[in-house]
Amino acid sequence: MIILHDEDTLLHETVELLGSKLIPAFESPSRIKAIVQSINHSGKHDLRTITASAADQTSAVELAKATHSTGYLSHIQHVFKQWLDEGLVEEHGSVLPECFRLHNTANSKLKPPKDTFARPGYYAFDMSSGISQHSWRAIIASANLAVQAAHLLLPTSPTSASATNGDETEAKSVLALCRPPGHHCSGQQAGGYCYINNIALAITTFRHFSPPAQKTRRTSNPHFSSTSRLKFAILDLDFHHGNGTQELFYGDPNVLYVSIHGEDEFPYYTGAASETGPPAPDPAHGTNLNLPLATGSSFDEYLRKLHVALQAVRDFKADYLLVSLGFDTFHLDPLGKFDIRTENYKVMGWQVRSALRDIPGVIALEGGYVVDRLGENLLNFLEGWEIAE
């Protein structure tokens, strides 16, 4: 497996609330360090450590604008420095919201508050999305990994494996070691450790850089051409519902979102089976499939949901597969409540890839918080995936 990693993703380090105490966030740099160490030790994969160039960073921000508002991106980029300058946070501290935006009849056109201190609550939905001194660099590095993974799968990309190795060895799947993760955030709200929706950026990359043969129309922007015909299937295997990804593609008939997640768990207000897309006859009706699973469920019960998920993805006949891969489904995870063991991930990886063998796939890392077991869980998933491939 080609695996993409960028050391800048380690720069983001923040805190979150556990009960009434501020603790170092479960989503920590040590997660990626542990994974990279296990991959190196296994000697099995093509681990590519990259550093986003200034041009890559600019390009990632441009691509992010298709998903996130400019006000939101600018806030995420600048708020830490603004708070530091105003004496609201210390150099090694974190920016956290005090008060969240409310939804009421009088404020439907609510604008971001002018007060720097008030702004984080407008652009976030929880307190698990703090911003530290170098968070922005990590966030962009993480997004760029998803973008570069998509480039590796594009048929005519100069950086694709086929350019040097010939068509037979063209990459079929690429794993992006994204951190921070992405599936909880949408247009202008961070949350659940997520700031930029990495999977959405991979999709934007496919749409903007696909070769002309696949294109059906061009946008007025000469730098970007858009394809409306490409179809994407997102399979979200993180323990938590990817509310951000669902929201971004809910009305898009060319993107199927399928998620298996803990029922009634974080983020609490989304993820019901009844969320199936806009009502018929909207063409996007039926392009959202939530498969909530009771907490405490066994791997057998999980597999039953997985088969439903994979059948839906197969039926959709997507051009590209995007997998939001979280290991917080592990039985020991502090934030997850399924009974899934290390050896089960090999079966999971095999099941997914054997059902969807021919679809080029970007796998983006989401959650998973048992740091010292993350590496072996991931290696098991990849082993199963590669046997099927």
Ligand code: OKP
């Ligand atoms: C992100 B991902 C502990 C509560 C943490 C946020 C959970 C985010 C999960 N303070 N709440 O989907 O793995």
Ligand code: ZN
């Ligand atoms: Zn999760």
